[in-house]
Amino acid sequence: MISESPELGLRHAEAVLGRVLLSPEWLPPGTRVDRWEVVARLGAGGYGTTYSVRRAGRPQGRLYALKLSRRPGERWFAREAELLTRVRHRSVVRLSTYGVWRLGPVEHPYLVMEYVEGESLYEWALARNPTARQVTGLLVQVLEALAAAHREGALHRDFKGDNVLVAPDGKVKVLDWGAGWYAGAPVLTATARLPPGSPRYYSPQLFMWRVLSERRPGASSPYAYSVADELYAVGVTFYRLLTDQYPAAQWGMPREASEPHGLRSVRNLNPYVPEELSEALMRLLAFEPERRPESTALLADELRQRLVDVGPAWNAPLFDWRERTASGSRTTLEAEEVRGPVMPGQEVALRDARVRHLEAVRRLREARELRRRDPAKVAAAEARSLRAIQARVCGGRSHPLFWGAFAVLLVGPLVAGFTVWGLRRAVVHEEPPQAVSGARNVQQMAPRPGPEEARRPSTGTSPPVPFPQEKEAMTPPSPQQAAVIPTPARSGTLKRCSAAVGAAVLTACTGAQVRPDASRCPTGxxxxxxxxxxxxxxxxxxxxxxxxxxxxxxxxxxxxxxxxxxxxxxxxxxxxxxxxxxxxxxxxxxxxxxxxxxxxxxxxxxxxxxxxxxxxxxxxxxxxxxxxxxxxxxxxxxxxxxxx
CATH class of the missing domain: 2.40.128.260 (Type IV secretion system, VirB10/TraB/TrbI)
Known part of the structure; x- marks a missing residue:
């Protein structure tokens, strides 16, 4: 494979590394950005690249998130810093400091914010089978965060699930306020006419304004983005979370006042969603701005009050459980070669068409699987969340043996308990108690799956349209990442951790993972x-x-x-x-x-x-x-x- 000597190959590799990594978009670990030292690259957005960092000279110090401008002198950073100094809320990412880093002859602005480990809202939902109570709890936190911004005269203007982070304890952080606006904010380039953001989250008014402005450039006045547009983006986000597809675009006035034109309700696509939650989201997606909720704060209060007294349906999983197919199953669509007579010279074209057909079939199957949750993956995601919580409770200094054993202790009972839990749910119809993890007053993010849910029939709805990823995944994750969770009381902690460690040592041991099974290539x-x-x-x-x-x-x-x-x-x-x-x-x-x-x-x-x-x-x-x-x-x- 490697055509050059190891010494020459190593020198060439170092040259490529130096050329690629010495840029704001890819800083190697250990790089100094003023008084901050890079730990790992977390991801990239439209204007900057984010790194986990520590104060230089403090190898065991607290982690922060540093957002570094890709282009020199980027003015968005100053506006985002000003907005975050105005908006202070437990669900809004907190700004620590900001500055300018000189890289050669140019200057790159940067922001240093609190570090939050977690998953984006969509990743969180796909890795679990959440309940309506859990989803509504996240929606309330999001609305309260935006309400805090609106009280200060600020707007996010790029709200979507990729900009919402869910920590292992279920707390929400709204990120990426770079496209935000506040009263008196300086005008930046074309944003005086069209605010930045993702078109799938545009309200009908903003979408139609954009179409008209493109047809008649310069004829339309600047668009006044409002709270009503932000509410619509929240509706799109949670509509997609609950149905695994975006809402249909609304054109023209609705034919009936009761339902937006061309838009199927959340409950119509997912009958497991309670009527009250479906109605709340459809109000957010109303065609006319005046029919949407009056404010984010009022809707948050309404939903929080509703959670006080809800029925058992709010504690049931919202998605079907996936049933595994037989390992030896194979369909005729998966044949590798074209059968039958082939015209001379057409072999390559037919083979390429066959590959494209198989890829299309695979994408369709994946789209149909979106509304189903794999019990094993749900259990694994829940185990990761509980391990992160336990790490904070025990001070994060336990021996690695503890974590391997803790995962076995957690996932083992989850798998073995499917039958018992499922039978209990089948016989007892009362509201189940909330499961509590090892950390005090921390609710688990997903119920333990059972066989009754796994055999639940499909909803019979049409398959959702596959959607693209809107943002680069936060890869690779850093092994030093630690959840930003309020430190619980220490009383009783040592006793609980010691008991868990003792049980773990007796029942499990760590070791390298074995080679994975053969599998298909990624779609496309x-x-x-x-x-x-x-x-x-x-x-x-x-x-x-x-x-x-x-x-x-x-x-x-x-x-x-x-x-x-x-x-x-x-x-x-x-x-x-x-x-x-x-x-x-x-x-x-x-x-x-x-x-x-x-x-x-x-x-x-x-x-x-x-x-x-x-x-x-x-x-x-x-x-x-x-x-x-x-x-x-x-x-x-x-x-x-x-x-x-």
Whole structure:
């Protein structure tokens, strides 16, 4: 795979790393931004890149989130800083400080904010099977955060699920106020006419204004974004959360006052949603602004009062449970070759058409699966949340053995308890008690799934339209991340933690994960690799882990989990400097890796299907141990059409 000597390859890798990483968009760990030291890259948005940082010289200090401008002298940052100093609320991300970092001859503004570990609102919902009570609780927190901004004369103007973070304890933080506005805010470029944001979240009035302004440039006056537009964006967000699809665009006046034109109600698409919650969201999505709630604060109070006295339906899962198909099942649509007579010269065209057809069928199946939740994935997500909470309760200094055993203790009873819990729910129809985790007064974010829910029939509604990701995922996650959760009382904590550790040590042990089973490539990857000129079996050199830049020929240590590698040798149309996102497994004496996403230097992203090294991965280097394997800094990837 690697065509040059190890020494030359390493020097070339270091040159590529220096060229790519020495920029605001990709700072390696340890980089100093004034008095802040970079820990890890968290993600990127429209105007800046976000890093987890600590104060320089404090390796065990508190984590913060630093948002660094991509372009020099970006004026959005000063306006966002001013807005966050005005808006103070427990559900609004808190600004710590801001400044300007000089990188060579140019200056890049930056903001330092509180660090919050969690999942975006959509990721949180897809990883769990939430109840109406839980979703309404998140909606109330969001409305209260926006109400605090509205009282200060400020608007978010880019509200969507990707800008809402749900912490492991269920607390919400509204992020990314860069597109926000406040009374007296300076005018920035074209935003005097059209506010920034995502078109899927535009109100009908804003959407029609945009269409008309594009047809007659300069003829229309600037659009006055209002609270009513923000309320509509909140409605779109929670409509998608509960139905796994966006609401249909509303054109013209509604034919009936009772239902918006062309818009199906939430309850019509998901009958498990209580009528009161469905009606509240449909009010947010009303065509006329005057028919939407008067304010975010009033709607938040109304929903909070409603949660005081609700029936059992508000505590039931909102989605069907997925039933696993037989491992040996196969349909005729999955045949690899074209059968029957083929005209001469048409073999390649038919084969390409076959691949596109299979990809379309796969996307349709995935769309139909959106409203179903996998019990195993739900249990795993809940376990991660409870481990994060327990880490704060116990001070975050427990031995790693504790966490491996704690996961076994938690997930094991969840899986084994499906039958008992399901039978209890089938016989007893009273409202179940709220499950409480090891942390005092912290409610679990999802009920424990049972077989009765797993066998619940489908709703019979039409499949939702697949939707694109609107924002780059926050990858790779940093192992040092810690949840921002109010520290609970210490009384009784040591006793609870000691008992848990003792039970964990007796029942479980840690170890490297084994090689995963064979699986299909990501949706669209075969077509993407064909466009990039990447053939099966081909490959090129990569720098194994961009988060561990180093000089010399020493090996680096890799672990089970996410990995970001850097392409240092062009192959096809995949250039040097491309970042490959994937995952590594270090079990069975070999390192197995799979890459599923490629981010080119120009920012374009493609789904891919690569393996780390050759098909069988790479062998451990001397001095390795389970879970911490020594590997060369430069290795290779191989293009495959399915993961072995």
């Amino acid at each position: 990857s075969l077509e993407a690799m064909r466009k990039l000129g990447l053939n099966k079996g081909g490959g090129a050199s990569v720098y194994t882990d961009v988060t561990q830049p180093g000089l010399g020929s020493e090996k680096l240590i890799v672990h089970d989990g996410p990995i970001v590698s850097l392409v240092i040798q062009q192959y096809g149309n995949l250039p040097e400097g491309t970042r490959l996102y994937g995952r590594l497994w270090t079990g069975e004496g070999r390192v197995t890796g799979r890459y599923t996403k490629a981010e080119l230097p120009d920012g374009s992203i493609y789904p891919v299907c690569f393996v780390y090294g050759n098909h069988d991965g790479g062998e451990w280097v001397e001095g390795s141990k389970p879970g911490a394997v020594r590997m060369p800094r430069t290795f290779a990837y191989t293009v495959v059409h399915e993961f072995p």
